Amino acid sequence: MxxxxxxxxxxxxxxxxxxxxxxxxxxxxxxxxxxxxxxxxxxxxxxxxxxxxxxxxxxxxxxxxxxxxxEIDGALEFEEKDGAVEVRTAAGVDWDAFVLAVCERGLSGVECLAGIPGLVGGTPVQNVGAYGQEVAETIVSVRVLDLATMEFVSLSAVECGFGYRRSVFNSTERGRYVVTAVTFRFPLGRRVELKYAELKRRFEGQSPTPIEVYGVVREIRHGKGMLLVPGEDDCRSAGSFFKNPVVDLAVYEAIAGAVGNPPRARSEPWVGHSVLTVPHWDAGGGKVKLAAAWLVEQAGFHKGFVMGRAGISSRHSLAVVNRGDATAGEIVALRDEIVRRVKERFGVRLEQEPVMV
Ligand SMILES: Cc1cc2nc3c(=O)[nH]c(=O)nc-3n(C[C@H](O)[C@H](O)[C@H](O)COP(=O)(O)OP(=O)(O)OC[C@H]3O[C@@H](n4cnc5c(N)ncnc54)[C@H](O)[C@@H]3O)c2cc1C
Structure with a gap:
């Protein structure tokens, strides 16, 4: 060592x-x-x-x-089992390379998670999600070292306690487990099911393969500066800097009233164009998930906003970027200003998504 x-x-x-x-x-x-x-x-x-x-x-x-x-690496292990393919992957494998390998085999379940940076072992930690999929939907088990007992154990998906950007790894048992491998399950013959409006539009009337969706998701991400491309300034980010806040229906209705438009049906998905419509999703149990990007923009932080050497991506209002040689202090100052102004304008407290070290 x-x-x-x-x-x-x-x-x-x-x-x-x-x-x-x-x-x-x-x-x-x-x-x-x-x-x-x-x-x-x-x-x-x-x-x-x-x-x-x-x-x-x-x-x-x-x-x-x-x-x-x-940096625990290794070949992906594919095994056919009970009408599905199980894939076991070491924690240090690049996530996007894993998604590509799965899509190339025609297996559906993670194609909408293409282009998310990082390693396989990081994905269960915040239950990564994008474009209508979450990694929790395909995880069977996570192999971990339990630091409390110093034993390797396998946690089932239920034991991982997955929720929106949440698992036991980043909440109740934070710091207890180190992920060394993850096993995923993909039913054989499952067709791609698209939930995200932009993807549905792109593939209207078609039945795309996983690898076709993989390519289009990466294209959409690139357009939003959410794909790591060397040399592109908007890439010096940690992706979405704030979680989409989940609030009571009454809070959503108050915001909708304050910006002067009648609330839409709660179940109607956001297609994201009108500034007058408060974008939201039904989060169940009388709760509504608001789009943090919209709140940030409405509080005055437009795309390309600059505050010293920190700023907002020119292609996505939810990505805080290091404009070159920023200190963590400058990123934190911008974060605090955004949180303060969103709270002042809408009464909603934004929660940071990246882990603070
Ligand atoms: C451009 C860009 C786009 C992004 N888009 C998305 C997106 O669409 N959806 C989304 O959900 N996220 C997104 N992210 C965030 C990020 O890519 C994911 O959260 C990713 O899974 C983090 O993995 P990582 O290996 O980089 O983890 P790190 O950033 O290194 O670590 C994150 C946390 O996980 C812990 N951790 C990492 N590996 C392990 C392990 N093996 N065992 C135990 N704990 C571990 C760390 O201790 C830390 O607490 C994006 C980030 C960027 C920069």
């Missing part, structure tokens, strides 16, 4: 801000993981698990402990 000292974390994240880690170890196997944790315990160091760094905001002070950089 080789320990690197004083490693700058900013360059290991897509946002590109943040100070150094006291130490870092590259974890290539479950054995490395156990060894690294024993080392951290012997030195009294706190640990932080780093995947692809695409959902992180590292503070300027860095991390005074041991960073475990997850």
């Amino acid at each position: 080789t320990t690197e000292e004083n490693v700058l974390l900013g360059p290991l994240t897509t946002l590109g801000v943040g100070g150094p880690a006291k130490s870092m170890v590259r974890v290539h196997s479950e054995g490395d993981l156990v060894e690294a944790l024993a080392f951290a315990r012997s030195q009294g160091l706190p640990v932080f698990v780093l995947g692809g760094g695409s959902n992180l905001l590292v503070g300027d002070g860095g991390f005074d402990g041991l960073v475990l950089r997850m």
